[in-house]
Amino acid sequence: MSSEANPQKAGGNHANQHSGGRVEIYDTTLRDGSQGEGVNFSLEDKMRIARKLDEFGMDYIEGGWPGSNPKDIEFFERMKREPLKHARLAAFGSTRRPGRKAADDELVRMLVDAQTPVVTIFGKSWDFQVTHALKVELSENVEMIRDTVSFLKSEVGEVVYDAEHFFDGYKHNPDYAVECIGAAWEAGASILVLCDTNGGTMPNEVGEIVHELRGRLGARLGMHTHDDAACGVANALAGIQAGAVHVQGTINGYGERCGNANLVPVIANLRLKLGYECLRSDSVSHLTGLSQFVDEVANLSPNTRQAYVGKSAFAHKAGVHVDSIMKHSRTYEHVSPECVGNSRRMLVSELSGGSTIVSKAQKHELDLNKKSPQTRALLKRVAEMEHEGYSFEGAEASFELLLMQAAGTYRKLFDVEGFRVIVEQRGAGEPITEATVKVRVEGETRLTVAEGDGPVHALDSALRKALTEFYPDLCDIRLTDFKVRVVNVREGTAAKVRTIIDSADHENAWSTVGVSTNMIEASWHALVDGVTYGLLRPEAEKPASVLQESG
Numbered sequence: 001m002s003s004e005a006n007p008q009k010a011g012g013n014h015a016n017q018h019s020g021g022r023v024e025i026y027d028t029t030l031r032d033g034s035q036g037e038g039v040n041f042s043l044e045d046k047m048r049i050a051r052k053l054d055e056f057g058m059d060y061i062e063g064g065w066p067g068s069n070p071k072d073i074e075f076f077e078r079m080k081r082e083p084l085k086h087a088r089l090a091a092f093g094s095t096r097r098p099g100r101k102a103a104d105d106e107l108v109r110m111l112v113d114a115q116t117p118v119v120t121i122f123g124k125s126w127d128f129q130v131t132h133a134l135k136v137e138l139s140e141n142v143e144m145i146r147d148t149v150s151f152l153k154s155e156v157g158e159v160v161y162d163a164e165h166f167f168d169g170y171k172h173n174p175d176y177a178v179e180c181i182g183a184a185w186e187a188g189a190s191i192l193v194l195c196d197t198n199g200g201t202m203p204n205e206v207g208e209i210v211h212e213l214r215g216r217l218g219a220r221l222g223m224h225t226h227d228d229a230a231c232g233v234a235n236a237l238a239g240i241q242a243g244a245v246h247v248q249g250t251i252n253g254y255g256e257r258c259g260n261a262n263l264v265p266v267i268a269n270l271r272l273k274l275g276y277e278c279l280r281s282d283s284v285s286h287l288t289g290l291s292q293f294v295d296e297v298a299n300l301s302p303n304t305r306q307a308y309v310g311k312s313a314f315a316h317k318a319g320v321h322v323d324s325i326m327k328h329s330r331t332y333e334h335v336s337p338e339c340v341g342n343s344r345r346m347l348v349s350e351l352s353g354g355s356t357i358v359s360k361a362q363k364h365e366l367d368l369n370k371k372s373p374q375t376r377a378l379l380k381r382v383a384e385m386e387h388e389g390y391s392f393e394g395a396e397a398s399f400e401l402l403l404m405q406a407a408g409t410y411r412k413l414f415d416v417e418g419f420r421v422i423v424e425q426r427g428a429g430e431p432i433t434e435a436t437v438k439v440r441v442e443g444e445t446r447l448t449v450a451e452g453d454g455p456v457h458a459l460d461s462a463l464r465k466a467l468t469e470f471y472p473d474l475c476d477i478r479l480t481d482f483k484v485r486v487v488n489v490r491e492g493t494a495a496k497v498r499t500i501i502d503s504a505d506h507e508n509a510w511s512t513v514g515v516s517t518n519m520i521e522a523s524w525h526a527l528v529d530g531v532t533y534g535l536l537r538p539e540a541e542k543p544a545s546v547l548q549e550s551g
């Protein structure tokens, strides 16, 4: 696409030469998305996501299939009492069963009972599916579509028609596929959504077919694509560029098999690259937050490489890139991270050049330049520590402590004289962990003992007991999480472990790292760094006064 090759046009500047008109965004995270492996929403999860999507500015939210399970019926009951503020809620279901009237089909009735402003139904458009899976006459299938849409239209404000397997059907028998969707349109559907149910169609085919249909039918067309050939997003966009005005998908691409078209890049590309109107003008800047929220509620690990919103989407590691990015962000970024609510990260590693160090130093108001001896010494130290098994990518506070040491702004707040951890199991009860810590602060020695839920917690409690009288600000700092992993160290004889400790106060969060062949020792180093950084970090006003008070 020509606009992608031109960074001048795409640098987060919403102005674009193409003006494609308005595209409706239809979210099916709560219905098709919940079919994805590992996705299991409780009723409360569904309520939270629906409210978040509504707040985000989504046009349509498909809440579930009332005929398929009691949880979805309950969801629509709750939504009657707590209606959405902006989005149109849709209940999803199928065309009536063969050989009866839609009005007499209890599953179709359940869609009406959901009392949503929109009902979406799917029907078949592939002759092979009709005769082999549904096992009915081709004409009866057309009648099922016509009757169901027409009945629902008389009961509900808006009927969306999803044409299942449309592209496969059209390729086998275009006339029959068109007859099926034509029936839905004549019966009153507001839009005909063309589904690539198996996800195997290519973007050029989608473009050609949608273009042909625009010539054959005077209907509004929408897209519902799947990612089985990694073309879910590309197919949705190809359909829109050929004239579709509505797109269905899920947040983060959740969905059966390889997932649905991911609405996150669909929305970003429509607005930032292709010049289409969609949602509110500020919605695109909340994409990162929305993506994280949905992963959080679904309890799934975020895809760090997800386009636009992943943690790594604007992370720069190679020294030469960092150097250029600092001079001009467009050198290695196709849009600015801010326009999708993401942020730029400069990763510290042995691959980094002096530029990464210089960019980090600026935060500390340190005047380092790329060629200075301190910068070179710091790079050498980072390389050595990485060789030992350290990684600063997820523990930037430990790196900042090294930076402060190089710049002479670091002060040692206490000396560690020793620590001990005892884990004792008595009978069948929970094991008890007790830690003893001995430190010297201000020329005085403190020996403290504390119990905890495991060694890291016990050591943290004992260290706090020893230090709080000297550094009362520690009361505001807490350990929030820690993770331990085994690292492969080149030439290492014993396996090493790396512990990352997450700490936070009222406003900030930071992470520190420790490495050792012993898990408790690795955790201890990370813990000491976490406490030290909390008291010394440059953003905090308080540590300076603490230092003065303590001499």
Ligand SMILES: [Zn+2]
Pocket (backbone or CB within 6 Å): 032, 197, 224, 226, 260
């Ligand atoms: Zn689907």
